[in-house]
Amino acid sequence: MPETRLLLKNAEDPALRTLAGYRGYGGYASLEKAYKQMEAGELLKELEDSGLRGRGGAGFAMGKKASFLPRGEMDKYLCCNADESEPGAFKDRELMQRNPHQLIEGIAIAALAAGAGRAFIFIRGEYDSQADVLDAAVAEAYEAGYLGEDILGSRRDLELVVHRGAGAYICGEETALLDALEGKRGNPRLKPPFPAVQGLYGGPTLINNVETLSNVPHIVNNGAEWFRGFGTEQSPGTKVVSISGCVRRPGNYEVELGIPTRELVYDLAGGPLEGRELKAFYPGGSSSPVLTAEEGLDLPYSFEAMAEAGSMLGSGSVIVADDSVSIPHMALRTARFYHHESCGKCTPCREGTNWTVKMLERVVRGEATPMDLDIVASVQENIIGNCLCVLGDSMAMPVGAMVRKFRQEFEDVIAAAAESEAVAA
């Protein structure tokens, strides 16, 4: 099954990065249509009708989210979340690097729909090269009159600033992103109020992921009906899927949502390396509960199918583990990441990630007992739902799933490590 490229179409052409190149492929026609012919209400309806779901992780309906912002003249903001930091995810990097104008066009249209006069792209500091690409593209868009004052004579203004973060996974959480953008340490806020009501600088704020916004020009250009022709009823459109780990051809593949997961992993990414077998995979980034090969490979790759299987599509990042990968060690790697990135504001996350790492280290050193695995599992249950944001949950879900589904392997690792320790002594 080949890819279905909408967002990555023509992405192999380096000229696409430039305004002239992008326009050569029909770029900015949607922006002209939106600013010259459409009202905000019409745009919102089109986005809602399209059923486009957020591509950053939560999968919330984008049009609905935009419609939560109050109407009327006031200072409203749009933030593009380009803080892609979830282990396994690298699709936004590709989209920004290869097609920055598609994103800018999407931002300008979404801002018009939401009535926002200022927009920011919050890009993770590590993506220095991509931020340079965006800076150049934003400058070109201002020059061409697609950004700035009185865009195309519409009497609508939009200021767009590329804001570089400085290395913190938590800033991908939308309220932490707002704090970071306001110049503070990136700590999540208590919700409600949600950003749509009270966000950046206290104003109503729409926050969307890079891939979500990159879909917008296509929907406005071709209509909601056309968009719904791709994907499934509950997951319309295509998805740029990042596949990595133990596969032959890791990378970004754009596919219709709902294709069999097996095709994604085997036909596109080439399946496991020579002589290896697929053991388990994270279907939606490191925060999604792992699925075993038997559980997951024959599921359609869609929001609803992954949720039904007890996992999630998340950011659409598949990390494949083959039979050479030790699941307890993978659990430890996962937990260490969240421990390092926990901002420390909420106790269950700060302490829970810390103790999970310590207990998993005891597991791989052979110092744990099988009863400790029950404690690991109960710590995960006590994190979920008890914090201001889902960073702690993002560790608890995959680690909990690994202990549950691969319990025997954890016990074997404890026994083997204890034995080699005893031999060494």
Added chain:
Amino acid sequence: MVELPVDQALSEGRVPDRASEEVPELHEVDCPAELRERIEELMSRYPDRKSASIPALWAVQRLYGWCTPEGIRQAAAAMRVTPAYLESVASFYDLLHTEPVGAHKVAVCTNISCWMRGGDELLDAFRAAAGEDPDLFVTGFECLGACDIAPMASIDERYFGPLEGAEARTAIEQLRAGAEVLPEKALEKRPLPGGPDA
């Protein structure tokens, strides 16, 4: 996994520095004109000047190599905030250094996908090649968002991969010689894995 140093203040206590709690005047800090202009330009981009704190700290780090206490005071004076405020921001983020680091920065990803493909060994190879050279700052890093080129490293803020141990040595030699680093392994030159459009 990077072992974070334990802050001495946690065990020994720290007497608050009065100077870091007051907004310094520009004439007190000898802020270079280029830094001041840069920060003022950055502040003008936002409705609230405080939003420029991360970009201002980036500017300090670009100028001095790391966020020096004096650089932080200069930025604080330009922004009309306390040095303590900027310090609290700088210490939160992994890419802002509040201790001196080498001129060349190598961050090797050791997260899940890179770990599966030899990220730990690659970090060891970079560390061995760099030795004790104070000009080279080699560190393990959480996911850099480039699992497609695992195992990979960010070298002076550009991505390279997939890398083998021998290439770590080559890269370090190139950095020392001031040559272009691993041109054939630069992320930008990589085609889409699925090839051109069908």
